[in-house]
Amino acid sequence: MDREMTNADLKLTRDTGLGTSSSPSLPQDVCQGPTWHQFVLKLACTGFILLALTIIGLRVSVIFLKQKSSTEKSSVDVQEKRNETTEKSSLLKCPMNWYPFQERCLFFSHTNNPWSDSLAHCFTQESSLLLIQNQEELVLISNLTDNSLLFWIGLKFILPEKKWKWINGSFLNSNILQITGETKENSCAYLSSAKVVSEYCETENNWICQKELKSIRNKGCPDS
Numbered sequence: 001m002d003r004e005m006t007n008a009d010l011k012l013t014r015d016t017g018l019g020t021s022s023s024p025s026l027p028q029d030v031c032q033g034p035t036w037h038q039f040v041l042k043l044a045c046t047g048f049i050l051l052a053l054t055i056i057g058l059r060v061s062v063i064f065l066k067q068k069s070s071t072e073k074s075s076v077d078v079q080e081k082r083n084e085t086t087e088k089s090s091l092l093k094c095p096m097n098w099y100p101f102q103e104r105c106l107f108f109s110h111t112n113n114p115w116s117d118s119l120a121h122c123f124t125q126e127s128s129l130l131l132i133q134n135q136e137e138l139v140l141i142s143n144l145t146d147n148s149l150l151f152w153i154g155l156k157f158i159l160p161e162k163k164w165k166w167i168n169g170s171f172l173n174s175n176i177l178q179i180t181g182e183t184k185e186n187s188c189a190y191l192s193s194a195k196v197v198s199e200y201c202e203t204e205n206n207w208i209c210q211k212e213l214k215s216i217r218n219k220g221c222p223d224s
Helices: 002-021 035-091 115-124 135-142
Strands: 098-101 104-108 151-158 163-166 187-192 195-200 206-212
Touching: 115 151, 115 206, 135 187, 151 195
Parallel strands: 151 206
Antiparallel strands: 098 104, 104 206, 151 163, 151 187, 187 195
């Protein structure tokens, strides 16, 4: 009987040792990460994709706006050039009895008046008696006139300075224009055959009015 108990103890011992030495199987979820880790990873990937798409969309929008702005600017520039061309064209037109000369309209009278009355007539036409800047202009304007006529211009001898003074307030530069004839009190200048001549201001002569085109801006020169 003791032998039977011994055998039974040995068998129980073997069974218990075998059970103890074998490794228990691990649950399958242990080999995988927590579920919230996977959710965060997917959320991060989704956010990155959305950010990339947003950046691409912004770049496309910027390019489109630049192209639109460039197109609008070109359109404005073209329109401004058209307006400028139209304006210049209209400024270069002088009405009947007025003649274009450089950037001015010139009027040559067909009647005679003293210098002061000639000055007043030009004033009523929103113009002034002719101002000559240099010898070249003198020759060019003389070629437009009848050389048999005398034309008052906007130049008068002033006391007490005893100098020739243009009606715009500037004094005559004798190195540019020379005055022919006697210079004395109450002397005015007229144009004849490419010469500027001194004459008594009460003498009746023709006259020349001028109007600066840039000062009238699309109105043209008035009919006289």
